[in-house]
Amino acid sequence: xxxxxxxxxxxxxxxxxxxxxxxxxxxxxxxxxxxxxxxxxxxxxxxxxxxxxxxxxxxxxxxxxxxxxxxxxxxxxxxxxxxxxxxxxxxxxxxxxxxxxxxxxxxxxxxxxxxxxxxxxxxxxxxxxxxxxx
Amino acid sequence: xxxxxxxxxxxxxxxxxxxxxxxxxxxxxxxxxxxxxxxxxxxxxxxxxxxxxxxxxxxxxxxxxxxxxxxxxxxxxxxxxxxxxxxxxxxxxxxxxxxxxxxxxxxxxxxxxxxxxxxxxxxxxxxxxxxxxx
DNA sequence: CTGCGTGCAAATGGTTTGCATCCAC
DNA sequence: GTGGATGCAAACCATTTGCACGCAG
Numbered sequence: 001x002x003x004x005x006x007x008x009x010x011x012x013x014x015x016x017x018x019x020x021x022x023x024x025x026x027x028x029x030x031x032x033x034x035x036x037x038x039x040x041x042x043x044x045x046x047x048x049x050x051x052x053x054x055x056x057x058x059x060x061x062x063x064x065x066x067x068x069x070x071x072x073x074x075x076x077x078x079x080x081x082x083x084x085x086x087x088x089x090x091x092x093x094x095x096x097x098x099x100x101x102x103x104x105x106x107x108x109x110x111x112x113x114x115x116x117x118x119x120x121x122x123x124x125x126x127x128x129x130x131x132x133x134x
Numbered sequence: 135x136x137x138x139x140x141x142x143x144x145x146x147x148x149x150x151x152x153x154x155x156x157x158x159x160x161x162x163x164x165x166x167x168x169x170x171x172x173x174x175x176x177x178x179x180x181x182x183x184x185x186x187x188x189x190x191x192x193x194x195x196x197x198x199x200x201x202x203x204x205x206x207x208x209x210x211x212x213x214x215x216x217x218x219x220x221x222x223x224x225x226x227x228x229x230x231x232x233x234x235x236x237x238x239x240x241x242x243x244x245x246x247x248x249x250x251x252x253x254x255x256x257x258x259x260x261x262x263x264x265x266x267x268x
Numbered sequence: 269c270t271g272c273g274t275g276c277a278a279a280t281g282g283t284t285t286g287c288a289t290c291c292a293c
Numbered sequence: 294g295t296g297g298a299t300g301c302a303a304a305c306c307a308t309t310t311g312c313a314c315g316c317a318g
Contacts, residue, residue, distance in 0.1 A: 010317065012316080045274085045275085047308090048274080048276075051307090055308095096243065096245075106232070112261030114264050117257055120253070121255075122239050124248055126247055127246030144297060145292075147291095164282090165283080179299085180301065181300095182284075182299080186284090187298090189283095189284095206282065
């Protein structure tokens with residue numbers, strides 16, 4: 001179904017570049033950071049366009065929008081649900097390489113919610129930030 | 135330790151009321167909603183004060199600040215980590231009454247992060263929002 | 269051609285902050 | 294009495310949006 005959704009997508013140079021850049025990195029950049037990355041290739045792109053495209057892409061399930069506790073949203077080129085590590089100090093997000101089964105929610109506990117997916121985040125302090133305070 | 139932290143806390147009428155109101159409800163109100171609730175009791179309280187207190191209380195671990203994927207943060211009078219259900223349409227958050235063990239992250243996978251806690255959220259569409267579209 | 273996508277800039281909206289005053293301890 | 298807490302309003306900043314033009318299909 002993901003391919004279904006991507007089918008109807010119009011492929012502008014901007015959108016193409018944003019997606020390519022996002023898939024190139026292993027970090028989880030904010031819209032601002034994506035803007036900076038893409039601007040090196042398309043200097044005339046606007047921040048609004050970056051926001052619009054990140055929105056479109058995440059709605060189509062091509063990329064992942066990470067809620068996060070910070071104010072800024074972060075984006076992940078890998079659209080599959082997978083657990084993350086997030087630093088509560090600097091907001092940095094890392095992929096967690098630990099294949100543990102995300103438990104499916106029994107229907108009798110879903111309280112009428114549908115289309116559920118499971119979001120798991122381990123929140124703590126990253127090595128860099130932990131080092132500064134010690 | 136929760137009591138330890140709360141010890142040093144100054145107990146103004148505003149802070150007291152905010153905490154009491156937050157504990158009174160089972161919803162997970164936004165700062166705005168807390169403001170509305172508290173204003174009925176303390177009509178002269180300012181939104182800034184509500185934000186400052188929610189910040190203080192969550193930093194001390196007295197209440198829980200929920201990251202959520204939406205823009206607004208929500209708050210939970212129950213400071214213990216527990217899984218939530220979140221509606222991706224309206225942003226509503228419910229407590230999930232399903233005691234499954236939040237998996238502890240093995241140190242060898244923590245990538246240097248410390249003080250980790252696990253945040254589990256099932257994201258879907260709530261009964262109300264699902265009903266509207268069908 | 270047609271309409272979606274873009275650049276630009278202004279508008280939004282949640283959250284934070286500076287400052288003088290107030291009150292809990 | 295004293296420093297943290299408050300009310301108010303302005304400041305911030307990430308994100309969104311209106312509009313006229315441009316380009317992909």
